[in-house]
Amino acid sequence: MRSSSWAVVVWSVLGMGVAALTRADCPDPVGRWPVAVQAVAAAGTTAYLGSGSTLIVLDVSNPATPSAMGSTVVPATIDRIAVSGSFAYVAADSAGLRVLDVSDPAHPVEVGHADGLASDVAVSGTYVYVFDSGGLSISDVSNPASPVRVGSWHGPFAPLSPGRVVVSGEFAYVGGQDDLGWALYAVRVSDPAHPVAVGSYRGPTERGHPVLTDLALAGNLLFATEAGYSEVYETTSMDVLDVSNPASPTWLGGYGHSYSPSGYAVATSGPSVFLAYSSQLDVIGIADPRNPVLTSAQPLNAGVAPAAIAVAGHRVLVADREGGLYLFDDSACGASGCSLACTPVVPASAVAGAPVAFLGGFLQGGCTGTPTFDWDFGDGSAHSSEQNPSHAYPFGGAFRWSVAVTLAGASCATSGTISVASSLAPISAPGAYAYVVPTSAHKPGYNGTNWVTDLVLTNPGLTDTVARVYFIKGGRDNTGSPARPVIVPLRRSLRLSDVVASTFSESSASGAILVGSDVPLIVTSRTYNDALAGTYGQFVPGIPLGQAVGPATTAWLTGLSQSASDTLGFRTNIGVVNAGAQHVQVQIALYGGDGFFLGSKSVDLNPYDFQQVDKVFAGLAASGVDDGYAVVSSATPGAVLFAYASVIDNGTGDPIAVPASVPPTVP
Missing domain, CATH: 2.130.10.10 (YVTN repeat-like/Quinoprotein amine dehydrogenase)
Known part of the structure; x- marks a missing residue:
């Protein structure tokens, strides 16, 4: 190899003459x-x-x-x-x-x-x-x-x-x-x-x-x-x-x-x-x-x-x-000497109050020692010297972040912009796209069951989005339910395991979940009995808010069963959700498989409320019900209603979800 030497060479860079010292080796x-x-x-x-x-x-x-x-x-x-x-x-x-x-x-x-x-x-x-x-x-x-x-x-x-x-x-x-x-x-x-x-x-x-x-x-x-x-x-x-x-x-x-x-x-x-x-x-x-x-x-x-x-x-x-x-x-x-190139990774969007991961990547050649970092998050807060800091923006806006890396006398620097959502909408205005998961839980149930829900949000779009997740806890007015922000990356599925406990910090509760977003999402969930022998679960999709049952329609729940025994056969639970801002009265009419009217239940719901009627056929048919059905309706003007049923095996705790069906209008 030749000994080191230096030469002055003139290059034409974008039409401009530039003199550069170059090593001949x-x-x-x-x-x-x-x-x-x-x-x-x-x-x-x-x-x-x-x-x-x-x-x-x-x-x-x-x-x-x-x-x-x-x-x-x-x-x-x-x-x-x-x-x-x-x-x-x-x-x-x-x-x-x-x-x-x-x-x-x-x-x-x-x-x-x-x-x-x-x-x-x-x-x-x-x-x-x-x-x-x-x-x-x-x-x-x-x-x-x-x-x-x-x-x-x-x-x-x-x-x-x-x-x-x-x-x-x-x-x-x-x-x-x-x-x-x-x-x-x-x-x-x-x-x-x-x-x-x-x-x-x-x-x-x-x-x-x-x-x-x-x-x-x-x-x-x-x-x-x-x-x-x-x-x-x-x-x-x-x-x-x-x-x-x-x-x-x-x-x-x-x-x-x-x-x-x-x-x-x-x-x-x-x-x-x-x-x-x-x-x-x-x-x-x-x-x-x-x-x-x-x-x-x-x-x-x-x-x-x-x-x-x-x-x-x-x-x-x-x-x-x-x-x-x-x-x-x-x-x-x-x-x-040492040469560096900064290649940090910073998300393009975030939510005020939520931690953001800043990753201090860099490329180096001819360097020894430990690099130092100087992160400026662009919001007037203290700088960070960590390579991969976490930072929460206290308010929204567009912030110009920058990072400088120094190692063995060399340095590099770069910057970018992060867009931070300033506030989260109330449950009454969840976003252009909203979905209701009519049942979720983290609580013990009948016959020693233990009910848990996993929520999955899938973003089929081409941009990351901030989903707003609200818990409609059973038996109360949830108008003030705060949104939990969740960033769902483009073309990704995000699982919120045991969502009622992990996201909403509820130790023993059941309810519905409302998910809002500015872009379309695919919302699914699984509510299951978490037993020693394994899990037994039911798939419950998120239903678009626009498909709610109003006062001029009825929701039918079919294929329902309830045995005379509490330990053998099956039992049926029916849940109803009010996703609107007013009190709603709900009627649940119950029928046997032969169409014989067995009775009805009345449920009063607060604004943004959830209630589940357990063993809904109890006391209505001494010998039990096979292939029964329920018709759910509300005469309350402006009602925004969702309904579902669960048919549960009394022996294993294995549930089957029954979605509501709206019969077509007869011409």
Whole structure:
């Protein structure tokens, strides 16, 4: 390796001349493979190259003299390569996904494939993600010899156009071309069979009609490179996006040169980004992602059109098509000191009074020691020096938070905005979408039963939401029932286990639950007998508030049973809920299966009240009731009524929920 030296180089950045001190050995050019290469991946001291339709396995343990260990041919041109364990996954253009066993580098062999188109490939766990004709295809490769396509997502991309895909956690970031230029989509892939786009970003159209050429991730930063069609436009070669909130990818900054028709390739390593284009490899510092800074550069002497970059340890490999493969060592890039890049994760929304988790992520290179943090939450409160503090905003508004990280003399800083809901609506105005779960409990019951309810809120939308959860406790006026705020992330299900005790702090109570939100939710619950031998439960969905039974309608509860014995057979409980702001009188008319009227019960309900009538047929039929039914009604003007029944096995405590049915109107 050459000794350290410094050079002054003048680069043209977005049309402006910028003088930058660069290290001549950062990264250090240490080797060359003079064979045409358009794709590269690396793992340890082994590189995997795509040269036309040939996969070459290259030993780069001594990068000054790389040597081929083996090769094999696939049916079409290799566009991209991803490696995991003993397998290489190849995006082979019109030949689709090809799976190669590379456990014996001297004899790589294809063991499986999935037909179709493939211009890019990424692997995570046992799933492979391919950009195919206009979108994303997901295959299960738990058996690499037999990839099974399990899901797909297709965006508004131009047919047959190439695209790019990178994966991190439960999200795939998919970019491609459409009529306006290029666009990027954040696709949730936590359920591989049903991927769904939750957010998007469009490349600026004022730069002409640029083409997306590459994607790379570093923490919550996504780097997208592009090339322009015309010299009329000055093209930003790299956009820096914040994807900490995948529902809203946000442009932070850009870095680039004037027009480059040959395209760009990008990869990341710690707090540095490597950007290759026609004649050079740039090393870009992202300590402030809003202002990427050129820190060093190396010429690509025979530079043609860099197609891909791979980083493994200190090795940086650039596939330069006909220019061959360049091998660099970036050890010296950290020799001049520590470098940092801040990549915190902060939610986009919160509720006043509720704790918010701030995660102090960062990337570092050449650093030793323990970092220090300085969080400013933007509300005038004391700063925090914790890496991952929790903070509750006392009031609502939009707050500009910031974090600074210092380590070994280096520092980075970044900021963002969090929107905090200022107040929670009363139960009389729960939100644009409201749902009533007519029964819930945390209390002992008849025959030694112990009733508990789990509430599940599912957000099918594309933005996080704050749900407002109210408890309508039985036997009282709940007009003043406070809302409990619950943040339900986009495309997530949130379970509130034993909700009556855990969320409402009730030690022995039953009642209904009202859930309000500004976006549609799917509300479900399970109320069950928590017994020593296991649980016996009933599914009770949340019913939209607009489906309440009014004074002009009746609710029917059918299939009801009650045995003469209290220990054998079944018993029936009926519950009624008033979800309105006035007193309501409810009539429950009870019938046998043969239609014979057995009697009625009258229930007076306070505003926002709940009552359950246990063993509702007691005293009305000495021999018991089979297949009976109840008709629930109210003559109170403006009544907002819900009803349900539970048929419970006296021996086991196993309940069956009976939802209310409203008969159709007879014409």
